Amino acid sequence: MRNREATQLIFELSQPGSGEEYLPAVGVSEVELASLLPAEELASHLPPLPEVSEPVLIRHFINLSQQNMSVDTHFYPLGSCTMKYNPKRNDRLAQLPGFQNLHPYQPEDTVQGLLKALHCLQEMLAEIAGMDAVTLQPAAGAHGELTALLIAAAYFRHRGEHRNTVLIPDVAHGTNPASAAMAGFRTVEVKSNAHGLVDLDDLQGKLNHQTAVFMITNPNTLGLFETQIRRIADMVHEVGGLVYMDGANMNAMLGIVRPGDCGADMMHFNPHKTFSGPHGGGGPGAGPVAVKKHLADFLPIPVIMERSPGRFVLDDNRPLSIGKVRSFYGNIGVLLRAYAYIRTQGPEGLSRVSQRAVLNANYLLSQVRNIIPVPYGTRCMHEFVASALKIKTSRGISAMDIAKRLLDYGFHAPTVYFPLVVKEALMIEPTETESKATLDAFVEVLRLIMQEPAELVHEAPHTTPISRPDEVQAARKPILKWTPVERSSAG
Amino acid sequence: MAYLPQTEHEVRAMLAAIGVPDVDSLFAAIPPDLRLKRSLNLRPALSELELTQHLEELASENQATHQFTCFLGGGVYDHFIPAVVDFVASRSEFYTSYTPYQPEVSQGNLQAFFEYQTLITQLTGMDVSNASLYDGASALAEAVLMALGAQAGRRRVLIPENVHPEYRAVVSTYLQHVAADIVVLPAPEGVLQPQTLHHALEQGDTACVVIQQPNFFGCVESAGRLAEATHQAGAILIAVIDPISLGILRRPGDFGADIVVAEGQSLGLPMMWGGPYLGILACRETFLRRLPGRLVGQTVDRRGNRCWVLTLQTREQHIRREKATSNICTNQGLMALRATVYLAAMGPRGLRRVAEACFQKAHRLHRQLCEDAGFKPLFSAPFFKEFAVQAGSSDEVAALLEGAEHEGFFAGLPLGRWYPQHGDAFLIAVTEKRTEQEMDHLVTILNNLRQTR
Numbered sequence: 001m002r003n004r005e006a007t008q009l010i011f012e013l014s015q016p017g018s019g020e021e022y023l024p025a026v027g028v029s030e031v032e033l034a035s036l037l038p039a040e041e042l043a044s045h046l047p048p049l050p051e052v053s054e055p056v057l058i059r060h061f062i063n064l065s066q067q068n069m070s071v072d073t074h075f076y077p078l079g080s081c082t083m084k085y086n087p088k089r090n091d092r093l094a095q096l097p098g099f100q101n102l103h104p105y106q107p108e109d110t111v112q113g114l115l116k117a118l119h120c121l122q123e124m125l126a127e128i129a130g131m132d133a134v135t136l137q138p139a140a141g142a143h144g145e146l147t148a149l150l151i152a153a154a155y156f157r158h159r160g161e162h163r164n165t166v167l168i169p170d171v172a173h174g175t176n177p178a179s180a181a182m183a184g185f186r187t188v189e190v191k192s193n194a195h196g197l198v199d200l201d202d203l204q205g206k207l208n209h210q211t212a213v214f215m216i217t218n219p220n221t222l223g224l225f226e227t228q229i230r231r232i233a234d235m236v237h238e239v240g241g242l243v244y245m246d247g248a249n250m251n252a253m254l255g256i257v258r259p260g261d262c263g264a265d266m267m268h269f270n271p272h273k274t275f276s277g278p279h280g281g282g283g284p285g286a287g288p289v290a291v292k293k294h295l296a297d298f299l300p301i302p303v304i305m306e307r308s309p310g311r312f313v314l315d316d317n318r319p320l321s322i323g324k325v326r327s328f329y330g331n332i333g334v335l336l337r338a339y340a341y342i343r344t345q346g347p348e349g350l351s352r353v354s355q356r357a358v359l360n361a362n363y364l365l366s367q368v369r370n371i372i373p374v375p376y377g378t379r380c381m382h383e384f385v386a387s388a389l390k391i392k393t394s395r396g397i398s399a400m401d402i403a404k405r406l407l408d409y410g411f412h413a414p415t416v417y418f419p420l421v422v423k424e425a426l427m428i429e430p431t432e433t434e435s436k437a438t439l440d441a442f443v444e445v446l447r448l449i450m451q452e453p454a455e456l457v458h459e460a461p462h463t464t465p466i467s468r469p470d471e472v473q474a475a476r477k478p479i480l481k482w483t484p485v486e487r488s489s490a491g
Numbered sequence: 492m493a494y495l496p497q498t499e500h501e502v503r504a505m506l507a508a509i510g511v512p513d514v515d516s517l518f519a520a521i522p523p524d525l526r527l528k529r530s531l532n533l534r535p536a537l538s539e540l541e542l543t544q545h546l547e548e549l550a551s552e553n554q555a556t557h558q559f560t561c562f563l564g565g566g567v568y569d570h571f572i573p574a575v576v577d578f579v580a581s582r583s584e585f586y587t588s589y590t591p592y593q594p595e596v597s598q599g600n601l602q603a604f605f606e607y608q609t610l611i612t613q614l615t616g617m618d619v620s621n622a623s624l625y626d627g628a629s630a631l632a633e634a635v636l637m638a639l640g641a642q643a644g645r646r647r648v649l650i651p652e653n654v655h656p657e658y659r660a661v662v663s664t665y666l667q668h669v670a671a672d673i674v675v676l677p678a679p680e681g682v683l684q685p686q687t688l689h690h691a692l693e694q695g696d697t698a699c700v701v702i703q704q705p706n707f708f709g710c711v712e713s714a715g716r717l718a719e720a721t722h723q724a725g726a727i728l729i730a731v732i733d734p735i736s737l738g739i740l741r742r743p744g745d746f747g748a749d750i751v752v753a754e755g756q757s758l759g760l761p762m763m764w765g766g767p768y769l770g771i772l773a774c775r776e777t778f779l780r781r782l783p784g785r786l787v788g789q790t791v792d793r794r795g796n797r798c799w800v801l802t803l804q805t806r807e808q809h810i811r812r813e814k815a816t817s818n819i820c821t822n823q824g825l826m827a828l829r830a831t832v833y834l835a836a837m838g839p840r841g842l843r844r845v846a847e848a849c850f851q852k853a854h855r856l857h858r859q860l861c862e863d864a865g866f867k868p869l870f871s872a873p874f875f876k877e878f879a880v881q882a883g884s885s886d887e888v889a890a891l892l893e894g895a896e897h898e899g900f901f902a903g904l905p906l907g908r909w910y911p912q913h914g915d916a917f918l919i920a921v922t923e924k925r926t927e928q929e930m931d932h933l934v935t936i937l938n939n940l941r942q943t944r
Contacts, residue, residue: 098550113552184668280825284767328765346536
């Protein structure tokens with residue numbers, strides 16, 4: 001099925017002279033470039049971009065698209081990524097010309113409709129978080145983490161406190177320690193206990209007057225709710241630290257429990273997960289940050305405010321602000337989809353989203369654990385982590401083998417080898433938008449795979465366009481761009 | 492149509508299989524005193540029709556650039572987007588997939604990102620490009636961090652005042668907790684004078700110099716001479732560029748930039764009031780291991796087929812955690828795809844034509860305003876598609892822009908917000924979309940407004 005347009009790179013399909021004309025001739029009286037620009041700053045030749053006709057271009061990219069699995073085509077239980085179905089209305093409405101064609105520097109009075117939606121989104125996120133103030137500016141979850149940690153640093157600086165340590169559980173996403181390092185903090189890892197939750201003794205031993213922030217993902221990456229969260233927050237607050245909640249897994253708790261009520265001082269949302277922004281092959285996301293009142297003055301500028309009833313402004317005059325974390329105001333296209341999603345769910349709908357996400361995950365857990373052991377817990381929140389360790393030991397079939405074999409059956413693989421505390425981890429998050437029939441089919445395929453000859457599973461996938469790429473070679477001799485083949489002069 | 496696919500019957504069957512009486516029992520791990528005892532205080536749910544009417548109404552309360560004529564720039568431009576860009580980017584298989592963790596079922600994304608990386612190197616003349624970052628401003632902050640990392644012991648970061656003010660603000664935010672000193676260089680004539688840079692470099696200790704080509708005021712810098720001076724002092728040159736300008740101007744790789752940063756919005760992304768955008772970051776091979784973000788590399792599969800994978804991941808947060816080159820997780824996938832399709836669709840001659848149209852039209856309007864209508868240009872330096880003109884005072888700037896707005900024109904960007912010394916000036920950008928009629932109309936409006944004052 002793979003034709004030339006799919007296997008060749010756009011550069012190899014290039015036919016000089018075949019480029020499409022998308023623009024008319026310039027149409028104004030022209031002057032010689034060299035008379036108005038310094039000769040040494042002019043290009044001596046055109047950039048060597050490919051030249052393709054429109055039919056070739058379309059056939060190439062549509063063929064490429066067909067080599068992807070996606071939520072619209074396949075079950076995609078990639079743990080911690082919340083690959084739920086995105087209602088199409090949200091995409092259509094976010095692309096209304098009255099939103100899409102707005103320049104970020106046009107006067108405030110000409111974008112009041114948009115500001116009204118964004119201001120309302122700030123308020124809705126604050127309510128869902130159980131917090132007081134929100135910035136929509138960060139471009140992604142990791143960017144939200146960085147923003148929140150800079151807010152924490154500014155808060156302590158303002159109070160004249162020197163705190164340089166961020167505590168992070170060993171099951172946390174890698175972005176947590178990386179964000180802490182970028183914000184100038186030293187990181188200390190906190191161990192998990194035998195139940196997969198934060199080890200309170202270990203935490204207690206590591207908390208001190210140097211502690212700035214404890215970052216916690218709740219539910220954690222094992223899909224478990226940190227039952228001691230209130231106690232943890234109290235412990236951190238007792239030494240004068242702040243609690244940051246990574247909102248990556250908010251899909252489990254909308255309208256059921258609020259981070260602010262658990263003692264968190266700040267958190268970020270992932271609208272591209274929880275509020276159904278499309279994942280776009282890796283982005284764009286967004287990373288709004290919600291904070292309690294004592295941190296509100298430190299939010300990035302500008303903040304959208306309702307100055308008088310129905311009149312919205314961008315407030316730049318905030319002397320304690322950490323400044324700007326990106327240009328302009330945020331990933332508006334993603335935020336509008338989040339707004340549309342929350343408005344169509346309403347309070348009951350949002351709670352039902354989490355109930356169904358947790359129901360689906362627990363149903364899948366109840367079936368999968370009969371096939372592959374799930375080391376932590378008989379119940380979970382939105383996701384759970386199975387371990388292929390036993391079958392690895394007995395038959396040599398690894399988590400990666402199972403993941404690859406699932407692809408043959410038309411299922412995207414779970415997240416593998418994360419979190420690190422589970423050996424041969426398969427992290428499975430079904431989300432609320434999968435039917436029982438899909439989950440049952442997935443379980444049947446898992447059962448089948450376990451009975452298949454080991455070699456067959458080792459060599460999977462068998463039906464995909466490619467199989468088991470050599471990643472070692474890719475890293476050892478990096479080829480990061482296409483280069484034209486040198487023509488031999490000897491002919 | 493239901494968003495949630497489970498029927499009540501199925502829900503009961505699932506609960507029975509789990510062995511709990513009701514859905515609420517699944518939340519037993521949450522201490523009761525932490526549970527929210529009420530509904531969220533949100534407005535009731537809207538149907539799709541009601542949502543559509545609501546958002547159409549909000550959209551209509553904005554004055555968008557399809558109703559207004561846009562001469563606004565400052566890093567975001569009203570360029571034409573060919574239909575193929577929207578068409579490809581709206582394919583579900585691109586739109587609803589995620590980071591290519593499973594290369595066997597992600598070759599479409601991986602190959603597209605490999606093509607993106609190649610196109611960016613072709614466009615900029617650099618050795619390598621990553622698979623994209625959030626936006627131009629955060630890409631610059633990442634580039635400065637790369638340069639500081641490569642120049643251990645050197646602390647100074649030189650940035651002229653004609654680099655985008657918001658980019659400079661973001662760099663300051665990112666460097667708050669880094670041992671570095673940002674030195675802002677004056678550029679009273681619009682461009683950075685090579686002797687100003689020479690002088691600043693004489694003090695030593697400079698890790699990197701940031702220039703913007705064309706700069707925030709639209710002026711074309713003596714990039715080659717600035718690169719030479721930077722390298723003589725052993726510093727790294729970071730160039731912020733406008734991708735469209737490379738249809739005319741010398742590529743940063745050819746004038747000596749070591750790291751190149753750009754906002755990719757011009758390459759087929761809607762303006763969308765500031766995002767999502769595309770952070771372009773490319774560099775010389777020397778800095779490869781310091782690059783932040785995703786990288787796609789070519790390899791072969793077990794059957795010997797050429798294919799693509801995420802590579803050099805030991806730079807990244809999921810492996811290196813606190814020692815990673817950055818905290819960034821994914822790239823800006825869909826936006827990178829848009830830029831890929833745009834560049835492939837335009838090709839070298841299409842890019843040249845866009846650049847020439849911007850250049851010629853901007854210069855026509857400049858002649859009309861400054862030679863015929865008597866506006867004074869703020870700077871005399873050569874420019875590409877954007878230029879600043881002076882009015883009598885900041886009040887007059889406000890009155891002109893407001894008056895033009897009443898006539899359906901976003902006539903320009905007042906500079907006083909960032910440059911008090913230029914409070915009497917505003918910045919005008921002209922893209923290939925602007926017509927002779929629109930420009931003539933703008934000149935008439937501004938003339939009339941001036942005369943009635």
